[in-house]
Amino acid sequence: MQRYFSTQKIENKFILDNNAWHHIKNVMRMRDGDKIEVVYQKELYMCEIKNQEIYILDLIIAKEEKRPYTILLMPVLKEQKVDYILQKSTELGVAEIIPIQMNRCNINYNSKKEAKRQRWQKICQEASEQAKRVTVPIVHDITTFKNLSLTNGVKILCSTDEKQKSIKNVLKSNYKCDKLYIGFGPEGGFSKEEEDYLKQEGFVSVTLGERILRSETVPLFVLSVINYEYLE
Numbered sequence: 001m002q003r004y005f006s007t008q009k010i011e012n013k014f015i016l017d018n019n020a021w022h023h024i025k026n027v028m029r030m031r032d033g034d035k036i037e038v039v040y041q042k043e044l045y046m047c048e049i050k051n052q053e054i055y056i057l058d059l060i061i062a063k064e065e066k067r068p069y070t071i072l073l074m075p076v077l078k079e080q081k082v083d084y085i086l087q088k089s090t091e092l093g094v095a096e097i098i099p100i101q102m103n104r105c106n107i108n109y110n111s112k113k114e115a116k117r118q119r120w121q122k123i124c125q126e127a128s129e130q131a132k133r134v135t136v137p138i139v140h141d142i143t144t145f146k147n148l149s150l151t152n153g154v155k156i157l158c159s160t161d162e163k164q165k166s167i168k169n170v171l172k173s174n175y176k177c178d179k180l181y182i183g184f185g186p187e188g189g190f191s192k193e194e195e196d197y198l199k200q201e202g203f204v205s206v207t208l209g210e211r212i213l214r215s216e217t218v219p220l221f222v223l224s225v226i227n228y229e230y231l232e
Contacts (some may be wrong), residue, residue, distance in 0.1 A: 002023075002129070005129065009040055071182070094219075099117075104189070155183070156182050158184040175229070
């Protein structure tokens with residue numbers, strides 16, 4: 001069953017945006033009487049299409065996720081790679097994504113940062129609908145490490161220089177944590193200055209194994225490990 005997100009509720013009806021209606025009418029070719037799921041303020045509802053409106057039928061109790069609140073510190077990469085990371089990390093349960101202009105990032109979106117953020121947020125919403133989530137990851141504005149403001153939590157730095165401390169052991173030793181930060185670098189990795197800065201901010205360097213992974217593969221590997229560790 002198709003799922004959509006709504007930000008407006010009027011009495012017993014939800015208001016959907018134009019993109020959702022386009023998908024309902026032209027992609028799924030739904031008609032009056034067809035049922036859909038609608039998420040509103042993190043609650044899930046069963047709804048029915050009637051006279052081109054969305055009527056609420058029932059509230060569905062969604063299963064609560066047990067994994068930590070996970071935030072990705074994502075390097076600014078080529079658009080295709082960013083799209084891939086956003087889509088797949090959303091499917092794997094990420095909560096927030098912070099794009100960061102790092103020293104070895106060869107892409108600069110400064111002239112159109114807000115347009116990019118809005119597009120990236122839309123990708124996350126569509127991926128959340130597909131993955132049957134009740135939340136959409138927050139995509140932040142592009143920033144730099146020096147302008148980054150992080151709260152308490154377990155902070156993991158994926159480093160090709162680290163050879164001993166595995167991500168598995170770090171997760172197991174912090175199993176009851178509520179929040180996880182995952183930092184990974186662009187092609188060529190973090191600069192030494194960036195790694196030193198992150199370590200000063202409380203990040204712990206971990207190895208992901210012997211293989212060198214592409215930047216767009218790293219967050220998917222890490223999120224999969226997190227899901228495995230917290231899977232019930």
